[in-house]
Amino acid sequence: xxxxxxxxxxxxxxxxxxxxxxxxxxxxxxxxxxxxxxxxxxxxxxxxxxxxxxxxxxxxxxxxxxxxxxxxxxxxxxxxxxxxxxxxxxxxxxxxxxxxxxxxxxxxxxxxxxxxxxxxxxxxxxxxxxxxxxxxxxxxxxxxxxxxxxxxxxxxxxxxxxxxxxxxxxxxxxxxxxxxxxxxxxxxxxxxxxxxxxxxxxxxxxxxxxxxxxxxxxxxxxxx
Amino acid sequence: xxxxxxxxxxxxxxxxxxxxxxxxxxxxxxxxxxxxxxxxxxxxxxxxxxxxxxxxxxxxxxxxxxxxxxxxxxxxxxxxxxxxxxxxxxxxxxxxxxxxxxxxxxxxxxxxxxxxxxxxxxxxxxxxxxxxxxxxxxxxxxxxxxxxxxxxxxxxxxxxxxxxxxxxxxxxxxxxxxxxxxxxxxxxxxxxxxxxxxxxxxxxxxxxxxxxxxxxxxxxx
Numbered sequence: 340x341x342x343x344x345x346x347x348x349x350x351x352x353x354x355x356x357x358x359x360x361x362x363x364x365x366x367x368x369x370x371x372x373x374x375x376x377x378x379x380x381x382x383x384x385x386x387x388x389x390x391x392x393x394x395x396x397x398x399x400x401x402x403x404x405x406x407x408x409x410x411x412x413x414x415x416x417x418x419x420x421x422x423x424x425x426x427x428x429x430x431x432x433x434x435x436x437x438x439x440x441x442x443x444x445x446x447x448x449x450x451x452x453x454x455x456x457x458x459x460x461x462x463x464x465x466x467x468x469x470x471x472x473x474x475x476x477x478x479x480x481x482x483x484x485x486x487x488x489x490x491x492x493x494x495x496x497x498x499x500x501x502x503x504x505x506x507x508x509x510x511x512x513x514x515x516x517x518x519x520x521x522x523x524x525x526x527x528x529x530x531x532x533x534x535x536x537x538x539x540x541x542x543x544x545x546x547x548x549x550x551x552x553x554x555x556x557x558x559x560x561x562x563x
Numbered sequence: 564x565x566x567x568x569x570x571x572x573x574x575x576x577x578x579x580x581x582x583x584x585x586x587x588x589x590x591x592x593x594x595x596x597x598x599x600x601x602x603x604x605x606x607x608x609x610x611x612x613x614x615x616x617x618x619x620x621x622x623x624x625x626x627x628x629x630x631x632x633x634x635x636x637x638x639x640x641x642x643x644x645x646x647x648x649x650x651x652x653x654x655x656x657x658x659x660x661x662x663x664x665x666x667x668x669x670x671x672x673x674x675x676x677x678x679x680x681x682x683x684x685x686x687x688x689x690x691x692x693x694x695x696x697x698x699x700x701x702x703x704x705x706x707x708x709x710x711x712x713x714x715x716x717x718x719x720x721x722x723x724x725x726x727x728x729x730x731x732x733x734x735x736x737x738x739x740x741x742x743x744x745x746x747x748x749x750x751x752x753x754x755x756x757x758x759x760x761x762x763x764x765x766x767x768x769x770x771x772x773x774x775x776x777x778x779x780x781x782x783x784x
Contacts, residue, residue: 422641
């Protein structure tokens with residue numbers, strides 16, 4: 340189920356952030372959003388997550404339209420933003436237990452999710468005592484907890500040390516290797532083979548619409 | 564159903580760990596009702612006469628006090644994004660949070676109200692009507708209040724604006740609730756007012772979450 344966006348236009352306030360934006364990410368592919376601050380990276384990710392309305396254009400994930408079937412679309416997406424969505428009063432384990440219940444994941448996966456981000460030793464600690472990097476990792480643990488084909492990562496490695504950043508990059512690579520898709524705004528190299536780069540601010544439609552495809556053949560026959 | 568219950572459980576846990584559960588709202592209710600004799604003087608007949616109205620106004624303000632953080636905290640720390648992307652409609656998220664709000668605000672008020680009624684000298688016969696009117700009316704305060712809370716969720720200092728938006732909407736519930744207690748205090752039937760108050764709650768319960776959810780969608784843009 341490839342992710343296809345076409346002719347997206349976004350305005351924030353009275354400013355047009357980007358217009359005519361289109362791209363395709365095949366199964367197992369990744370798209371890295373580059374570009375200066377204010378280029379529209381976070382905005383694009385929030386649109387793809389269904390948090391912002393699609394003003395113009397269309398986004399489809401394996402034939403499911405974000406505009407028409409927002410619910411179905413959103414159920415295949417996992418978004419991690421600038422904020423870690425943590426409550427200081429809860430322990431790391433309780434945080435993930437709530438998210439597991441909320442997203443219909445098995446609580447049996449909590450242990451593994453904590454291990455995946457090297458947080459197992461902090462499971463019983465309240466979020467309030469965690470460091471900034473540990474909080475970030477707990478915010479990202481949802482990726483290992485809930486299984487969704489499309490990951491939308493907004494600066495996932497901010498405030499992470501080199502080892503943890505490498506761990507997150509490895510998770511993204513494994514996700515792609517398993518047929519998942521990643522769209523990430525990041526300044527570090529996640530090392531995903533064949534990942535394409537896109538700068539929403541400088542994207543020019545006439546340069547061609549297919550970016551971010553590891554295997555262009557996958558997209559043949561898809562109507563733009 | 565599981566995600567819905569998870570939201571209620573979570574908000575209850577947060578309320579008990581960081582806000583002392585319903586204690587804060589109840590403390591406010593008790594203090595506000597205690598201020599009345601200080602203000603109007605120790606005249607038992609007068610206090611008994613105005614007790615229904617004062618109890619209801621105190622309950623209303625206690626409910627309002629806890630409303631402004633209903634969604635704001637979740638919007639600020641990004642939790643609202645996680646809730647908005649969960650596989651249940653945002654309207655149900657709102658309803659779940661309202662239920663948790665009522666359990667930590669409305670329900671404790673029901674338990675504290677008899678004590679305050681005693682302080683103000685409410686006639687004994689009016690106690691059942693008072694409990695019934697609060698039980699029927701306070702759920703409406705939570706869900707109608709959620710509308711104001713949602714509209715101000717993205718603002719730093721939305722508390723006063725929440726009050727300005729919500730208090731006018733509380734008027735029907737206030738009038739009917741106080742009327743029910745008043746009627747009972749004068750040995751008249753309270754049932755008509757209780758039924759009308761219940762009708763407002765029954766209408767607000769399914770409708771208000773839609774309005775509040777629409778407000779929240781704007782807040783997380």
